Amino acid sequence: MNKRKKANVPAKKRHMTPVHSPEEAAKPSKSWLLIILQLFLGAGAIVGGGGLILDPQGGLLSMPLSLLQHSPFSDYLIPGIILLLVLGVGPILIASSLITRWKWRLGEHLNVFKDRHWSWTFTLYTGFALIIWISAQAYFFQAVYAIHAIYMLLGLVIQIAALLPGVQRIYALQQFKTISIKAD
DSSP: OOOOOOOOOOGGGOEEEESSOHHHHHOOGGGHHHHHHHHHHHHHHHHHHHHHHHOTTSGGGTOOGGGGTTSSOSSSHHHHHHHHIIIIIHHHHHHHHHHHOOOOHHHHHHOSOTTBOHHHHHHHHHHHHHHHHHHHHHHHHTSOOHHHHHHHHHHHHHHHHHHSHHHHHHTBSOOEEEEOOOOO
16 A cells, blocks of 8 residues: 555645756757847847937938927937837847846846746837837827838737747746655
């Protein structure tokens, strides 16, 4: 009669074991797409935002000021700064942290998913920010251009890539499962 009875095991008799080894969890192999998307977005926004800051009249990027007639802006300086920082520098830093998982107290504080590393959560924030940015741009321009559709799709792909179960597991902070041990 070696049948084990399942019994309620007190908390002190339970053991926590990692589902993944720390070495496996540290590898960004399953999240390469997410990292590449962040780098692509960041690089493009740095170029675009930088161009708008260098030439707030929009000539450098062939964007006439007439596109802003329905917006609260008289030139492209403020949109350029927002683009450069939020959708340029931000995603580059996020990609860096997706690889290295560096700690950032403010990022951890603003992380609504406390069971995930802040950089994973911020990829979701970036996807939302891009979708909002493109929607606002289309509204203010009173037109939708092909580039809007492409970047709207990019925002959705960032969201989908972040929500893949394998990617979520990589950035889980508590990669543990509870194992009950037979009570004596």
